[in-house]
Amino acid sequence: MTSPSDDSAARPLRAAVVAGGALAAAAGVAAVLPRADPRAGLFWLLGLGVGVVLQRSRLCFASAFRDLFLFGHGRIMRAVLAGLAVATVGFAVLMSRMVPQPALGGVAPEAHAIPLGVHVVVGGLLFGVGMVVAGGCASGSLYRIGEGYIASVVALVGILVGLAAGAHTWNAWWRASIGRGVVVWLPLLGGYGAAVAATLALLAAGYLSVVWWETRRGVAVPEAPRPVLGRTFRARVAGALDVTLVRGWPAVVGGVALGAFNVLLYVAHMPLGVTGELSRWSMGLMTLVGWSPGALHGTDRLAACALVAPGGPLVTHTLTLNVGIVAGSMAAALAAGEFRVRWPRQARRYVQALGGGVLMGYGATLAMGCTLGAFFSAIPSLALNGWVFAAALAAGAWLGVQVIKRIP
Amino acid sequence: MKLDVRGEICPYPMSKAVDALGTLPEGEALEVLTDHPPALETIPFYVVRLGYRCVVEEDGPGQWRIRITRADSSDPS
Secondary structure, three states: OOOOOHHHHHHHHHHHHHHHHHHHHHHHHHHHOOOOOOOHHHHHHHHHHHHHHHHHHOOOHHHHHHHHHHOOOOHHHHHHHHHHHHHHHHHHHHHHHHOOOHHHHOOOOOOOOOEOOHHHHHHHHHHHHHHHHHOOOHHHHHHHHHHOEHHHHHHHHHHHHHHHHHHHHHHHHHHHOHHHOOEOEHHHHHHHHHHHHHHHHHHHHHHHHHHHHHHHOOOOOOOOOOOOOOOOHHHHHHHHHHHHHHOOOOHHHHHHHHHHHHHHHHHHOOOOOOHHHHHHHHHHHHHHOOOOOOOOOOHHHOOOOOOOOOOOOOOOHHHHHHHHHHHHHHHHHHHHOOOOOEOOOOHHHHHHHHHHHHHHHHHHHHHOOOHHHHHHOOOOOOEHHHHHHHHHHHHHHHHHHHHHOOOO | OEEEOOOOOOOHHHHHHHHHHHOOOOOOOEEEEEOOOOHHHHHHHHHHHOOEEEEEEEOOOOOEEEEEEEOOOOOOO
8 A cells, every 4th residue: 555645635635525515514404404303403413423434434233243144254243342332331421420329210211221022032033134134224224325325225115114014013012022021221230330340241242252253263354454644744634534534444433433422312312223213204104194003002101212103393303313324424425435326236136125124124113223222222221122132133133144145 | 257246235245256256267366346335345354364365446436346366376466
């Protein structure tokens, strides 16, 4: 790799111009957002940040699980575990301020702690199969839409259909499992210190298991070396822009940044999650076509990304968060020269995206969240359901790998 | 040997590249044409483990060529 000359500086500088223009446009949108939801502007900006992080580091939760089984490496899973550790510490500080004495105050507000039961396991299995078959999870589909992937638009439609099917069978699941489940929030068992220590120890054990698994499956290779910066001021600035805006970030940088964004979102209101908002779209569309599922038991009392009833203002902070993820990814892809409208060339890829999406939507209904809400926000919430979902997700991803191995 | 995996998303660019390496004649290079940015991280990372080296070149907006050769070959690329 050569050091950037004046010639190779042109590309990063052009990327900086695109990024600057995108920031100005983002600020303009924030200024005209309706004032009905005062958090809409803040969540729009945080969503943009999450979209940039996901796009730049290609932090795909589907590949985090899938690649362990398919290729025997855990580059992205190690990054996810690092991000979970960051979020765990941040969430614990925040939750201990909101509920200083868990034994007296109960579960911290907005923590992603949901009743345990067979629905979490079934939800994780379905979501795991779906994300591998579709080639991306819910947040993955959002950021890929921003990069121009048509298949991800199809997957998102599938997710909305799956959420609709989930809503129509919700009350049966409520009676059979969800309504009978018990919320296990670790600080209620042994205080924050023990809960954080146990969570970090489990994350460390997970990290070691991934390294052991990689070693067993072959020699793990370090990440590719980054280009050397030049000596002149212009070359050094160009080099810094190059590693930030043009080249993909090391996965672990993305994982840690996503963990930090999750803490910021919780400080602002609630942990990171996208399916609650997607369910609002799904329910709203069902109401429009006269196929409303009717009253759903318990959803107003459940945390995480439980189904959200339609109604209320159209522009909310959860909408701006989701749209922000798409827009942030699009801005990052445009700056890097990676944006391109991509149509799958084989018809079966559309079927995979739609079918995988439906499985994800139904699974996310039962587990009250996707890889973000039910996993990346649930484990740092010090909730046992996050670990149960993670185990089911891994098993589902393994099943999904068996499926895609048979689809050429 | 050329492999066009444009339009394909993970894991197909990588799994098809690995399959193609299995049928690659001795001394030849494999050129993978892709429009999937994650493949720029996954393919180099993985093929090095299999004893190959590779070079990524841009081939228009949002499109790349990944040239893969055996690590012990004399091909300078």
